[in-house]
Amino acid sequence: MCDVCVAYQGSPGTVIEAFVLKAFPECTTVPLQRSEAALEAVESSLADIAILPIENAYTGSFHKSYDILLSHDLQIVQEVQMDVELCLLALPGVHKDDLKTIFSHPQYLAQCEHSISGLSVSKKNVDHGVVGAEIISKQNLRDSGVICSARAAELYGLNILECNFQDESPNVTRYLVLAKTANLPKEHDQYKTSVVFGLEEGPGALCKALGSFWKRGINLTKIESRPNRGKPMRIRGTEKLFNYIFYVDFEASMTDVRAQNALKGLEEVASFLRVLGCYPCSTTTI
Amino acid sequence: MCDVCVAYQGSPGTVIEAFVLKAFPECTTVPLQRSEAALEAVESSLADIAILPIENAYTGSFHKSYDILLSHDLQIVQEVQMDVELCLLALPGVHKDDLKTIFSHPQYLAQCEHSISGLSVSKKNVDHGVVGAEIISKQNLRDSGVICSARAAELYGLNILECNFQDESPNVTRYLVLAKTANLPKEHDQYKTSVVFGLEEGPGALCKALGSFWKRGINLTKIESRPNRGKPMRIRGTEKLFNYIFYVDFEASMTDVRAQNALKGLEEVASFLRVLGCYPCSTTTI
Numbered sequence: 001m002c003d004v005c006v007a008y009q010g011s012p013g014t015v016i017e018a019f020v021l022k023a024f025p026e027c028t029t030v031p032l033q034r035s036e037a038a039l040e041a042v043e044s045s046l047a048d049i050a051i052l053p054i055e056n057a058y059t060g061s062f063h064k065s066y067d068i069l070l071s072h073d074l075q076i077v078q079e080v081q082m083d084v085e086l087c088l089l090a091l092p093g094v095h096k097d098d099l100k101t102i103f104s105h106p107q108y109l110a111q112c113e114h115s116i117s118g119l120s121v122s123k124k125n126v127d128h129g130v131v132g133a134e135i136i137s138k139q140n141l142r143d144s145g146v147i148c149s150a151r152a153a154e155l156y157g158l159n160i161l162e163c164n165f166q167d168e169s170p171n172v173t174r175y176l177v178l179a180k181t182a183n184l185p186k187e188h189d190q191y192k193t194s195v196v197f198g199l200e201e202g203p204g205a206l207c208k209a210l211g212s213f214w215k216r217g218i219n220l221t222k223i224e225s226r227p228n229r230g231k232p233m234r235i236r237g238t239e240k241l242f243n244y245i246f247y248v249d250f251e252a253s254m255t256d257v258r259a260q261n262a263l264k265g266l267e268e269v270a271s272f273l274r275v276l277g278c279y280p281c282s283t284t285t286i
Numbered sequence: 287m288c289d290v291c292v293a294y295q296g297s298p299g300t301v302i303e304a305f306v307l308k309a310f311p312e313c314t315t316v317p318l319q320r321s322e323a324a325l326e327a328v329e330s331s332l333a334d335i336a337i338l339p340i341e342n343a344y345t346g347s348f349h350k351s352y353d354i355l356l357s358h359d360l361q362i363v364q365e366v367q368m369d370v371e372l373c374l375l376a377l378p379g380v381h382k383d384d385l386k387t388i389f390s391h392p393q394y395l396a397q398c399e400h401s402i403s404g405l406s407v408s409k410k411n412v413d414h415g416v417v418g419a420e421i422i423s424k425q426n427l428r429d430s431g432v433i434c435s436a437r438a439a440e441l442y443g444l445n446i447l448e449c450n451f452q453d454e455s456p457n458v459t460r461y462l463v464l465a466k467t468a469n470l471p472k473e474h475d476q477y478k479t480s481v482v483f484g485l486e487e488g489p490g491a492l493c494k495a496l497g498s499f500w501k502r503g504i505n506l507t508k509i510e511s512r513p514n515r516g517k518p519m520r521i522r523g524t525e526k527l528f529n530y531i532f533y534v535d536f537e538a539s540m541t542d543v544r545a546q547n548a549l550k551g552l553e554e555v556a557s558f559l560r561v562l563g564c565y566p567c568s569t570t571t572i
Contacts, residue, residue, distance in 0.1 A: 056513070057519050057528050057529070058518045060511075061511070168518055170519060172519060172526055204503060207503070210496050210506070211497075213493060214496060214497040217490065219491075220492045221492070222511055223509045224511060226346055227341075227343055227345065229344065232458075238570050240367060240458055241569055244508070246509075283526060284524050284525060284526065285526050
């Protein structure tokens with residue numbers, strides 16, 4: 001895509017900016033304070049696409065992204081995997097042994113848990129790694145480091161103490177690309193469809209819901225249970241039952257009759273069902 | 287249980303301590319710094335049972351608890367649901383309008399998201415609400431509040447500005463009780479079994495795995511996908527595929543032949559399979 005306008009939650013130097021510049025090198029970036037604002041920018045046609053990180057292979061799902069998908073009316077049109085490189089940064093002249101504190105987003109602290117445990121430091125959560133970089137730079141903190149993208153070093157006058165500071169390589173994060181209108185699937189590509197549904201009360205509802213895929217030999221690639229935030233509990237007399245919604249990714253395109261029938265079967269036990277998107281499977285990384 | 291020795295991650299005044307004192311009023315408490323230490327205390331017979339919070343109806347799963355379940359060799363012997371009451375605390379004489387910052391654990395900040403949005407404050411993450419209570423008390427912070435248990439007010443000389451500060455009532459959290467040896471299920475109670483498994487490579491593996499329950503009419507109550515931290519990616523040439531493990535709760539006891547057969551079927555496609563416990567379903571709250 002050329003000159004596409006890409007909205008995302010982030011600011012210059014964040015890891016998601018590094019992703020956007022790599023995935024869409026010719027794009028106009030629209031960095032925003034919140035992911036919700038990025039999706040709203042697309043809804044109101046101020047941007048063409050929005051980016052949501054959805055899962056990291058090592059630390060798992062970005063659960064808030066699942067909630068945001070549901071509360072907005074966009075379509076997933078693409079998935080892109082990136083091998084995320086995290087760097088440990090500090091002020092010039094500061095060595096690893098000088099560090100007493102490491103700042104970063106909780107997800108990045110988790111992706112570097114083992115590397116961090118080798119240092120005698122405490123961890124401090126910030127909303128973005130760059131927030132930590134700014135604090136270190138402005139307050140001239142010579143006993144603190146931050147886990148961030150390499151570009152943040154340039155922007156905040158820091159040195160890279162270690163590249164590839166993450167515990168696992170490849171450290172793959174999967175991102176979703178969202179747009180206002182769906183892409184029409186081509187028949188011969190390998191497609192994936194993402195749906196979200198709630199279930200009617202009754203015995204065996206989840207079993208019946210998943211059976212609808214099983215009966216048609218459609219493979220599921222992921223199942224994510226999330227609380228039904230509109231109605232987190234079902235109350236029956238003294239019984240209080242957890243009430244979930246389910247996000248399912250399956251390997252079939254919506255042009256496939258099996259997929260259409262599976263969703264018809266699912267509708268019979270679902271309190272609601274929404275197709276979040278149908279897009280080409282991507283198994284390589286950028 | 288009388289005089290049972292209960293280990294958990296927490297300190298006096300934490301919400302989990304309130305849970306332990308309510309669920310096991312005659313117990314000896316063993317508060318520890320980390321959940322892992324609580325499970326290790328049971329493994330080494332220093333405590334009888336360990337407590338893990340597993341999910342909140344509003345904010346979802348405690349994902350770290352799932353990882354900890356896998357890395358320790360204990361059995362789930364009971365589940366207990368509690369209606370968690372969160373209080374907003376501050377120094378005596380401080381009013382809601384004076385607050386500029388609210389401290390708490392990210393889960394509790396999330397459970398009070400709407401209530402907080404009504405105040406003009408910034409949120410600060412701490413490992414436990416009581417850490418925030420201690421900071422406010424020691425540093426005499428008259429512009430800060432903390433979300434915590436009512437008992438923390440007594441312990442740290444704070445006032446309760448608002449009871450039931452959480453957005454949802456009932457605000458139910460489900461806790462697991464772990465012990466060294468399994469309880470033998472009685473035949474006529476309603477039992478639940480929790481398992482965790484990985485999958486062999488091959489088409490439709492997850493579909494086959496779940497089909498093993500579906501074919502036998504066994505209802506699943508929860509499915510949780512987590513990264514396989516030992517091997518987060520499957521690499522095939524240039525393809526990099528996410529590699530999950532699955533936590534499944536189903537409504538049947540291990541004495542039920544259907545459950546035994548379902549697990550035999552599951553074993554055929556599983557790279558590993560472990561029964562985490564078999565315990566009575568609990569749908570009421572304390």
